[in-house]
Amino acid sequence: MYGPTAKSARLTAALAVTAVLALGATACSGTTKDSANKAAGPAAATGKADPNKAIKKGLTVAFLPKQVNNPYFTTSDGGGKKALEQLGSTYKEVGTSSGTDTSGQVSYVNTLTQQQVDAIAVSAQDPGALCTALKQAMKNGVSVVTYDSDTQTGCRQAFVSQASAEDLGRTQIQLLAKQIGGKGEIAILSAAQTATNQNTWIDFMKDELKKPEYKDIKLVKTAYGDDDAQKSFQQTQGLLQEHPGLKGIVSPTTVGIKAAAQYLSGSKYRGKVKLTGLGTPNDMRAYVKNGTVEAFELWDPAKLGALAAHTAVALESGRITGAEGETFTAGDLGSFTIGKDGVVLLGKPTVFDKANIDQFKF
Structure with missing residues (x-):
């Protein structure tokens, strides 16, 4: 072809x-x-x-x-x-x-x-x-x-x-920490377990969480949606069922953050469980405007x-x-x-x- x-x-x-x-x-x-x-x-x-x-x-x-x-x-x-x-x-x-x-x-x-x-x-x-x-x-x-x-x-x-891996990993944690008031359980919704960029960013996220200012934040799980919208949606649902006290989710993948926002937007968790990560403005616009997402980041x-x-x-x-x-x-x-x-x-x-x-x- x-x-x-x-x-x-x-x-x-x-x-x-x-x-x-x-x-x-x-x-x-x-x-x-x-x-x-x-x-x-x-x-x-x-x-x-x-x-x-x-x-x-x-x-x-x-x-x-x-x-x-x-x-x-x-x-x-x-x-x-x-x-x-x-x-x-x-x-x-x-x-x-x-x-x-x-x-x-x-x-x-x-x-x-x-x-x-x-x-x-x-x-x-x-x-x-x-x-x-x-x-x-x-x-x-x-x-x-x-x-x-x-x-x-x-x-x-x-x-x-896209940017330095360190900047991307650390800033996503900084964004989420600010949104949850510096305390509570959080989870990561990634793409595939083998994705080079995802894993590098996640390593920097974990390193950022070691800083004293994040002592009241606990990373409870990293889930993988394989950049599949349905699986990412289901993984979001599973995270909240497994960790009912979850305060925030960071998803460093455009497919994952959109799917997570879709789930949160139609659930009792909208506005209560914070979501950030990497997304495109077109995908995330509606979720920002309806209060599901406060802020997220990306490059062009x-x-x-x-x-x-x-x-x-x-x-x-x-x-x-x-x-x-x-x-x-x-x-x-x-x-x-x-x-x-x-x-x-x-x-x-x-x-x-x-x-x-x-x-x-x-």
Whole structure:
């Protein structure tokens, strides 16, 4: 169902990779390009970046979100599409309808490698499951960027992060603590147990809770809704049945917080059990206005997708390699510096409440 995108110069390599993958092999032993093009992007081939190089046009960049048809990823990938159109390149999106189908993500990476797209921007469902396939992709000349949720650092060239993981984890606890008056039982409603970004944020949440000012707050449970609306709704219900004295829930996932808000809004707990986390203004607007949610936070997912697109094109153009300290310009988003482990930070999260939520339309 994916159109042919292989370049004539890569045809021999693509056919060889196809043969290897057909036998089920995913180790990094497949055929690569010739020595002039063997690494992902010209900068990777030489190990040197040239920020003054011309931006390549006519590239094909594939977005592989954790879950297609998820409103969050529809928005973020839409930002990537718009950016690529402005850059003179082609956008495509592939992916699974489940937020936990890691084998499905691996299959899509393998397919994109066969097609020899120029770059892949992937939001990983699992930090390690994609590594072999992504390393094979890079060996065959595909630039690899992760966005929203990372892999192991050696399995991609750059990670476009929403904000610092520490900021996101700590600020969600700070928001909830303020709403519950600094005391009471709280729970976390996460996505999948293997989700890299969720687990990193939760680690910082737990570390934040160790501070003296939170001595009267007790984290009683972390539940997992697998980024499925119905399961997240049921997990919210279960949390309140299991812990009737619960004072607050923090859900660092756009699907989870919306489902939790939906349950709370139609229950006796509305306004009594506080809810915060990461959500989109469009999803949460009604719940903020009816008093179910006081405040929550997020970054602009469209800008995140756009930055992932710019990063992929900069890699393929030889402007960056993903090394710490390199800088590049991402259109209207401005200038960015690559940090430790190839991390590119979009910026600080925004807090949304009744006073400002109508200013945002995503």
